[in-house]
Amino acid sequence: MSEKSASLYRMATDEHTCPFGLKSLDLLEREGYAVEDHKLTSREETDAFKRQYHVSTTPQAFIGGERIGGYDALRKYFGKPPVSSEAVTYQPVIAVFGTAALMAIAANWSAHGALLTVQAAEWFISFSMCILAILKLRDLESFSNMFLGYDLLAQRVMRYAYVYPFAEALAGILMIAGALKWIAIPVALFIGGIGAISVHKAVYIDRRDLKCACVGGDSNVPLGFVSLTENLMMVAMAVWMMFK
Missing domain, CATH: 3.40.30.10 (Glutaredoxin)
Structure with a gap:
């Protein structure tokens, strides 16, 4: 022994x-x-x-x-920190954006033989939107419950909470393809703009301590910079596609 x-x-x-x-x-x-x-x-x-x-x-x-x-x-x-499913964490966000970035680089390398181009940046945002939409859609009820806590439009038109993930997925897919911009651009501008305003009001004006629905309804990611970034990325991508 x-x-x-x-x-x-x-x-x-x-x-x-x-x-x-x-x-x-x-x-x-x-x-x-x-x-x-x-x-x-x-x-x-x-x-x-x-x-x-x-x-x-x-x-x-x-x-x-x-x-x-x-x-x-x-x-x-052994002096190790406890593992808690209730603890605040940014791990899901790191996983989403890290994976999306690597996917964009890999796709760009395959398509253009280069690691970093403007196309890679476009794909990074588009892939991120699609992954985030998947996380929301895997439990739409839980997502809608959390989303209704702060989204201004969803609080007025409840069914919008169920539409949002589908709209995000649609815009992301069309942006990956670079197709049907007349649909992708207004959808991304609309949901991204409303989302950014809602998060800014809840976090920076009302000072509310909420969890972010950006990675699904079981998220322990705090509402704030991450969700604001998600929405601003959609708006930026839409504006870029408009003038590209």
Whole structure:
């Protein structure tokens, strides 16, 4: 046995493998522990373990004979920050714009044999619009609930909250193709302009603390600069296409 050893009890049945058990195992191994991995392969075995150690959940990790607890407790034991689904984060935004930028560069490289051109910048905005629209459309009800909290037009015409993601997707797709500009330009100007005004009023005038619906209704991204940027990008792209 290694000097650093731990025991882990985690649920791993034919029907369910506990993700937090796997995360606990990975964390222990990354911290240099030799892990005695005890798989609880049935509901009966899991319930018996809980009764024996007077715990209500699995996994449970033991180090030096001392029970540390589940995945969150294990992270705390190793001095790592807690993982919370409720925490404010910009990770979805970084993922969207980072992926869109790489897609634009890749498409531009394939089409023009160059990494950065004006076309790449156009595609970056268009791809970003499409990705953001997909995130909204995957749960339209949740998006509309959050969107109605601050969008000025949606608060007056409720159905606009359901139309917005489709309009954003349509404008983005047409901008990628460079086609039907007579549709893409007014749609982008309209939804981008209303959106920018709404966000500016909610955040910078009314000083409201809201979550941004830009990456979907389950977002923990704070309303503010990101959503304002999304809308201003649409407006800028529309103006650019007008005079291009």
